[in-house]
Amino acid sequence: MRRHHKPLPKPDLDAYDTHPDPAQLAELAHAAASLLVYGNTDGTPSADDGAASGGARASGGAGTSDGAAASGGAATSDAAAASGTDAVRSARDDEATARFVHLADEIGLEAIAEIWSTAPAVSLPGVLWRLYALREWISRNPRRSAEEYTTGRNVSRAEGLGGRIRVDAYLAELVAGIEDPPGPDEVMRAADEILAGAFRGDFTMALLRAAAFAEVAAAGRWELGRRDESRAFEQLASDLVSSARSHRADTLG
Numbered sequence: 001m002r003r004h005h006k007p008l009p010k011p012d013l014d015a016y017d018t019h020p021d022p023a024q025l026a027e028l029a030h031a032a033a034s035l036l037v038y039g040n041t042d043g044t045p046s047a048d049d050g051a052a053s054g055g056a057r058a059s060g061g062a063g064t065s066d067g068a069a070a071s072g073g074a075a076t077s078d079a080a081a082a083s084g085t086d087a088v089r090s091a092r093d094d095e096a097t098a099r100f101v102h103l104a105d106e107i108g109l110e111a112i113a114e115i116w117s118t119a120p121a122v123s124l125p126g127v128l129w130r131l132y133a134l135r136e137w138i139s140r141n142p143r144r145s146a147e148e149y150t151t152g153r154n155v156s157r158a159e160g161l162g163g164r165i166r167v168d169a170y171l172a173e174l175v176a177g178i179e180d181p182p183g184p185d186e187v188m189r190a191a192d193e194i195l196a197g198a199f200r201g202d203f204t205m206a207l208l209r210a211a212a213f214a215e216v217a218a219a220g221r222w223e224l225g226r227r228d229e230s231r232a233f234e235q236l237a238s239d240l241v242s243s244a245r246s247h248r249a250d251t252l253g
Contacts, residue, residue, distance in 0.1 A: 026119065028115075029115050029116050029118075029119055029125040030119075030123070030124060030125050030253075032115055032116075032125070033116060033124045033125040033128045034124060036100055036128065036199060037124065037128065037198060037199065037203055045250070096199075097196050097199045097200055098196075100195075100196075100199045101135075101192055101195045101196050101199070103132070104132050104135070104136050109132065109133065109136045112129065112132050113129070113133075115129075116128060116129035116132075117129050120253075121239040121242075121243070122239060122242045122243050122246055122252070123243075123252065123253050124252050124253065126239075126243075127207060127239065127240065127243035127252070128198070130210075130236060130239060130240065131194070131195055131198060131206065131207070131210055131240075132195070134191070134210055134213075134214065134236065135191045135192070135194070135195050138187055138188060138191040139188060139191065142184035142185070142187055142188050143184045145184070145187045145188075145191075145217065146182055146183050146184045146186070146187045147220070147224075148217040148220035148221050148224065148226075149176075149178065149182050149187060149213065149216055149217045149220055150181070150182055150220065151219075151220035151223050151224055152215075152216040152217050152218065152219035152220030152221070152222075152223065153173060153182070153216055153219075153220070155219055155220065155223045156172070156216065156219050172212045172215060172216050173212075173216065175208055175209055175211075175212035176190065176209055176212040176213040176216060177190060177193070177194075177209055178190040178213065190209075190213070194206050194209045194210050194213070197209070203247055204244050204247050204248050207240045207241070207243050207244035207247065208240070208241065208244050210240050211236075211237040211238075211240035211241045211244065212237075214233045214234075214236045214237040214240065215233070215234070215237040217233055218230045218231075218233035218234045218236075218237065221233060
């Protein structure tokens with residue numbers, strides 16, 4: 001005897017809003033970014049993160065960057081305090097971290113842009129978008145990235161303080177953490193390591209490392225005659241430093 005099954009209700013696809021409210025989209029973008037960075041969707045670090053951030057504030061203070069010219073100095077001066085800021089949180093497993101790092105490779109940078117690119121620069125989704133965009137640019141242009149970084153390093157060392165980078169070039173290199181000599185492979189590895197750090201509990205340091213790279217590369221772009229692109233990287237460095245300081249102060253929205 002054939003059994004009869006209760007018919008399944010058909011989904012009412014027409015009932016779904018294909019143009020969600022912008023505020024709703026912003027909330028979803030923030031929740032997605034929070035899930036990747038903090039492991040939750042409420043946009044707050046874990047209790048361990050909060051304790052570490054408090055310690056960093058006590059030692060380094062909080063503030064905002066007032067422009068690209070000061071971003072390199074801010075990145076290096078904040079690095080010591082940031083080294084312990086996020087380290088208390090337990091690290092994610094390597095497999096999960098690798099998936100997050102290569103997210104743009106899997107779904108395309110355009111898909112990530114749809115989620116986060118319209119968020120404010122100094123915000124969790126906004127700065128995460130900038131980290132992914134920087135890694136994508138380096139992965140597509142490893143030789144040019146290495147050229148600009150190397151040129152910026154050499155120029156900055158020659159000019160010293162008061163040059164295009166407002167900080168000792170050796171300190172900027174130390175924060176960026178790129179192997180010497182910085183060829184295409186070394187720059188690409190550094191890009192992966194910086195982004196991986198954002199998901200392992202080293203979010204503040206990841207932002208500062210990315211800012212230091214952008215600052216040195218911006219100097220290289222300027223020397224190579226790529227002035228508009230240089231200004232774009234200087235602004236990127238400034239946004240990254242401001243976000244790092246906000247994150248340390250638990251005010252990164």
